[in-house]
Structures are given as structure tokens and as C-alpha cells.
Amino acid sequence: MKLKKLPIKAGVSNRHVHLSQEHLEILFGKGYELTPIKDLGQPGQYAAKEKVILVGPKGAIEGVRVLGPVRKATQVEISKTDAFKLGVNPPIKDSGDHEGSVGLTLVGPKGTVILERGVILAKRHIHMTPEEAEAFGVKDKDIVMVYCEGTGGRKTIFDDVLVRVSKSYALEFHVDTDEANAAMLSNNDPVYIIEEL
Incomplete structure (x- = not known):
């Protein structure tokens, strides 16, 4: 070889969420802005202080980190192990490709978002x-x-x-x-x- x-x-990417501005404000309040706490390996990307709860048909995962900055569309990246716990079956996808992806519910301190799509296993x-x-x-x-x-x-x-x-x-x-x-x-x-x- x-x-x-x-x-x-x-x-190594742990489970995380990228939020649209619309969903950020539903979950955390009108006019809310993310609070950066740690820069990530990719320039301009950061881990935020904010966390949400993922809720699927079979279970929930608390304390899931939000990554910034906000995006055009909300995306949830989980592992296959997480998918078993939640009871969802997301496809392997490149980031941003939500065709054929699945949904779940996001719960924040101020509100709830029911996603119809955007949950993936990142390629x-x-x-x-x-x-x-x-x-x-x-x-x-x-x-x-x-x-x-x-x-x-x-x-x-x-x-x-x-x-x-x-x-x-x-x-x-x-x-x-x-x-x-x-x-x-x-x-x-x-x-x-x-x-x-």
C-alpha cells in the first residue's frame, strides 16, 4: 500500500445542530443571536453555548450543541447509534444535501421546531x-x-x-x-x- x-x-464530529435564523428565534426567542464559545477547525465555524433537545419517535437526546454561524436551512448531524436511540433512519449525506433526509423535533428553552427533513448521517x-x-x-x-x-x-x-x-x-x-x-x-x-x- x-x-x-x-x-x-x-x-471527530459529535452530534450537533446547525440552525436557520428562523428556527433559532423559535427555539431561543425573537432576535436571538448565538453565543460563540469555541472556534472549530474550519475557519469561521464555532461551537455555541446554546444546546437543544432532539426528540424522535423512540427517545430523546438532551444537551445537543448548536454550531454557528446560522445557515439557510436547519441541519441535524447524528451518528447511527444516536439514530437507534431516537428511532429515526437518516441517510448518509453530504452537508447541505437534505434530499431524502428525515425529520425530528427540536426543543429549546422558548419553543419547539418540528423538522420534516434535515437529519443526516454526515458523509x-x-x-x-x-x-x-x-x-x-x-x-x-x-x-x-x-x-x-x-x-x-x-x-x-x-x-x-x-x-x-x-x-x-x-x-x-x-x-x-x-x-x-x-x-x-x-x-x-x-x-x-x-x-x-
Whole structure:
């Protein structure tokens, strides 16, 4: 197996919510603005102080973090384990693609939002700038394989990894908690694009 020489740091995504301004105000009050508490790996993105409750047909998950800034459409990203607890069956989707996605109920301190769609399992992906894409020999929307050793030595190859290229991105490989736990992969662990098996 031949690996690209440049390492990419891993970013493990726990369950979270991106809210539209309309839904933010329903959940937290008219004119409400998010309160940033921590910058995330991608420029301009941050974890907010605000949290909501996810309610599905079979159960609820409390204390789910809202990420900012607000978006055009509300999106809920969960793991398959979360989906079992909630009783929903979301598809694997790229962020922003809500076609065929499922819904659930969001509960905030001031109100409730019943989502008809927008709940997804995020497709694993790599963020990179155009310059980094050139260095890796890939382009936007390419599909690659990624190799990792993980902190516990459970070597894993992730197939079907989407490459996302933008000037506004920072180099990072994103997986959800289920995928990371299976590979014993932690935040900031190095992973590598496989050049050839």
C-alpha cells in the first residue's frame, strides 16, 4: 500500500445542530443571536453555548450543541447509534444535501421546531484548500480512500471519502463518533490518503 506523504489531521464530529435564523428565534426567542464559545477547525465555524433537545419517535437526546454561524436551512448531524436511540433512519449525506433526509423535533428553552427533513448521517469527507488539493493530486468531489492507525493501533481504511475543496477550508478529515470509535481514532490524529493499494 502506498500513501500520500502529507498527513491530514482527523476531526471527530459529535452530534450537533446547525440552525436557520428562523428556527433559532423559535427555539431561543425573537432576535436571538448565538453565543460563540469555541472556534472549530474550519475557519469561521464555532461551537455555541446554546444546546437543544432532539426528540424522535423512540427517545430523546438532551444537551445537543448548536454550531454557528446560522445557515439557510436547519441541519441535524447524528451518528447511527444516536439514530437507534431516537428511532429515526437518516441517510448518509453530504452537508447541505437534505434530499431524502428525515425529520425530528427540536426543543429549546422558548419553543419547539418540528423538522420534516434535515437529519443526516454526515458523509465522511476531507476539507482542503485548492492549493492543498493540487499538492494531493485531487479535486473537489473526488472520492478517495484514507488510512489511519488510530491511537490504539487498530489500523483502518476508510473508503468512499469525499474531497471538498474551497478557499475557505482548513485541511481536516471529518468522521462521526461511531466511525472514529471503531477505528480508535481521536481528534488531531494523522491520517493519509491512499495513493494505491
